[in-house]
Amino acid sequence: MAIDDIILLLHPALAVAVVFPLIGMVLNRAWLTRTRRLQSAAGGKSKIAPVVGPEHLQLGRWLTGLVTGLSLIGMAHPISSNIINQTLWTKEPFKVAFIGLMFAATIATLVLLYRAKPWYWRAIFATLSSLGIIILGAQDGIFRRDNEWFISHFYYGIAATVLMIISLAIVPEIYRDRSQTWRRIHIALNCFATLLFLGQGLTGTRDLLEIPLSWQKPHIYRCDFEQQTCPDANSQLPLTSPPLV
Template sequence: MELDDFFALIHPAIAVVIVFPLIGIVTHRAWQVRQRRLQLANGEKSKIPPIVGSEHVEIGNWLSIGVVGAAILGMAYPIFSRFLKNDTFAKDPLRAFWVTAMFMITTATFTFLFKVKIKTWRNIFAAATAIGLLLIGAQPEVFRRDNEWFFSHYYYGVAAAILMIFSVAITQEIYRDKQNRWRYIHIILNCLALLLFVGQGMTGARDLLSIPYSWQKEHLRQCDSKTRTCPPKAITSFVGDR
């Protein structure tokens, strides 16, 4: 396997090995938190230990780091591999510098989100991280699938990442709000996030299927995706190379 292909696999591998198991754990804890709260509210005794709440939040923080990290990595690979291929650092140094700075600033604001306790600063760092992701995603190197945005790995991924950032930002509010409004907002938004994660699994697997090994690209470039045909020579040389 070429080095280029290896780098292309880092993002999907991290998503499958780290992010998706975390989604399972966080969702299970979320279910337990809810069951326990409803049982206690009904005056029943609960067999679920009280620690599930803090475990949900602790692993939830890791999940949001995983999802935002996966989104950053998912965009870093196409952007920097194309920058190197097209010599963008020499031809368009201003944009190359600005995009590199955006990666660093977004990572920094996301780190600060976990460090600060004051609500205003949490909101500022959460908003800055979300804007950073959108600015990085606006680069022409990122394949956004704008004409099929409703089944786009990019739009689902960035939306899920922003929902995770929002969950971290409102953690204190969920605990403080005695009327549980923030709790219900959190549940509704994160049920949507769960659907987006299912979509990420499907669209990610689809996109992997459509990206060939680097040695195949030359041959497959001759194929026409509209008519779904390849010139006979391309097919022969493709099969012959395997």
């Protein structure tokens, strides 16, 4: 495998080795926290240790950062490859500088979101970091499946990342709200995010089968992706690019 192929595998490798196990831990602590709270509200004495609540909060904060970082890593490779292949630093230097600033701004606003206390600053930084993820996702070179957005690994990932950022931003409101409205919103958002993560596991595996290794590209990209046919091995058909949608 070439260096480019190893870098390409960094995103799924981190997802499998770090993010998905952490999702399981967060869900486990969430279930225990809710069970303990319901048992206590019913007047009984729960056998679940009180520490599960703080653990759920801490693991959830880690999960938001890791999911956002993983999204940035997943987008950085195709964006940088497109910049190099198209020599954009000479053709469109402003665009290249803008993309670099967007990566830096997204990371900076996420860090500031972790530190922000007033609700308005949390809302601002959550909005800015989410916009950064969305804008970077709109850049050329990313495998998006725009014509199949409802089964797209890219769109599932963007949606899950934004939901994680929102969940992080509303955490203080959950502890202040006596009506439990923000807690219900938090639960609903993260239940939907869990479904998106499950979808990412399926769509990510599918996309790995469709994105060829670097040495395979000259042969694979001669295929007709719409008709799902490939030329004969001795054919000299011109090289074409695969659809990015």
